[in-house]
Amino acid sequence: NRVQLRNSCVESLTDVQPVRTSRVVARVEKLKKNREDRRKKYVEEKIEKATAFGGADNPHQALIRMISEFRKGLVFKPLSTSDIVESHLITVCVRKRPLNKNEISRKEVDVITIPSINQLIVHEPKNKIDLTKYMDNQMFRFDYAFDETCDNATVYKYTAQPLVKSVFQGCFATCFAYGQTGAGKTHTMGGNFIGRNQDCHQGVYGMATKDVFHMARSTYANLKLTVSASFFEIYSGKVFDLLANKKKLTVLEDGKQQIQIVGLTEKAVLSPNEVLQLISKGNMARTFGQTAANTYSSRSHAIFQLILRSPGHKNIVHGKLSLIDLAGNERGADTASTDRHTRMEGAEINKSLLALKECIRALGFKQNHLPFRMSKLTQVLKDSFVGPNSRTCMIAMISPGVSSCEHSLNTLRYANRVKELVAGDVETN
Ligand code: ADP
Ligand code: MG
Secondary structure (H helix, E strand, C coil): HHHHHHHHHHHHHHHHHHHHHHHHHHHHHHHHHHHHHHHHHHHHHHHHHHHCCCCCCCCCHHHHHHHHHHHHHHHCCCCCCCCCCCCCCCCEEEECCCCCHHHHHHCCCCCEEEEEECEEEEEEECCCCCCCCCCCCCCCEEEEEECCCCHHHHHHHCCCCCHHHHCCCCEEEEEEEEEECCHHHHHHHHHCEECCCEEEHHHHHHHHHHHHHHHHHCCHHHCCCCCEEEEEEEEEEEEEECCCEEEEEEECCCCCCCEEEECCEEEEECHHHHHHHHHHHHHHHHHHHCCCCCCCHEEEEEEEEEEEEEECHHHCCCEEEEEEECHHHHHHHHHHHHHHHHHHHHHHHHHHHHHHHHCCCEEEEECCCCCCCCCHHHHCHHHHCCCCCCEEEEEEEECCCCCHHHHHHHHHHHHHHHHCCCCCCCEEE
C-alpha cells in the first residue's frame, strides 16, 4: 500500500508539474499574442490614417487637394539669407527636410508648410465622428523655420555660427539637433551624405571648426587661445570616447560640484583639417558594425566639443562649444517593446530628453536650480547650463511626410516647450 501511495504521489506530482508549467507558458503566450495584436492594430491604424484620403490612383488625392487649396491662400515670405541673425540666450528653430526618392515613389504627401521665416503649419488628416475627412491645421512659431530649400550653410548661419562668436567672448554654448530618426539630424550636424560617407565640410561640425580657426587667427588673435577637440557618445546612460576606440569612461562629480569625464580624449588641434579628420574618425567609430536592423547610432547621443583655453596659468577654459546629435526621439517610445534591453534604452532616452528640456527651460527662466542630475547627458553638459555665459540653440528636425505626422507633432510640441513662443496668425491674401 505504501508503495502504491508513493507511486500515486509521484504520479500526481509528475501530473501536476507540467500542467502548472504549461499554464504559465500559455499565459505568457497569451500576453505575447495580445501585445503583438496591439502592435499590429497600431500599424494598421497608422496605415489607414495615412491612406484615409481615398482617391482612384493616389490614395492621398483629397488631402493633396486640400493642402494645395490652403497653400494658395497664404502669403509666402520665406527666410532669405539677407535676413538679420538675431541674438538670443536660447534659440529654437525647426528644419524640414525634402521628401526623399523613396517617399516620392510611395506617393507620400508633404504635410508641412512653412509660410514665413518663423512659422510652420502641420496639416494633420483627421476623421469627424461621421467619418468625413478633414484637415487639422496646426500652427507653430519658432525663432527660425527652415524649409526644404535651405541648405546646411543657411541653417548654420542662423543657429551655430552666432554661438561660435559667443564662445570667443567666454560663453559655454550648446547646439542640439533634435528629432525623429531619419529627419536629418546627422545630415545637418555631420554633413551631406555621399552614399554612407559624409562630407564633413558641409556640416555644422565642419563649418563651426572652420570659423573657430578663422576667428582665433583674426578678430581674437590677441587672446592667444589654444583649440582642442573631444568627441564622445552617450549610449544607455554610459559614456564612450569616440576618439579612443569607444573606450568606456566614468563620470565623476568632484568636491566643487565640477563634472569630470575621467580620461576623455581632448586633442589639441592646429588646423581645421586636423579636426575634420577627428570628426571622420569619430563618425566611423560611432557607426562601426551598424546595420539597418541594428540602428545603434539612432539610440545614442553624440557630443562633439571644441574647447578654447587661455595660455599660461593652468590653461583655464575660456569657452566651449558643444554640438550634439541627439538620439532619435521616437526611440523614447520603445518603452512598450517586448525586448527588455530595448525597453531600458527607450526609458533612458526618454529621461535624457526630458532632462534636457527641463534644463534649457530652467536656463530660460534664469532659475538657480537645474535638474542636470536627472540624466547622464545633462550631467556631462552641466557647465554649459549654469551661469550667465550659457547659450543654447536647438534645431528640431522634421520629416515632411504624412506618415511621420504624429512624430513631427511630438517633435514640434517638445521644441515649443523648450521656448514658448506664441503661435500668432499666418498672413493670408
Ligand atoms: P537622422 O540623423 O535624423 O536619423 P539623417 O541625417 O541620417 O537623419 O537623414 C536621413 C536621410 O535623409 C539621409 O539619407 C540624409 O542624407 C537625408 N537628408 C536629411 N536631411 C536632408 C536635407 N535637408 N536635404 C537632403 N537630404 C536630407
Ligand atoms: Mg543620425
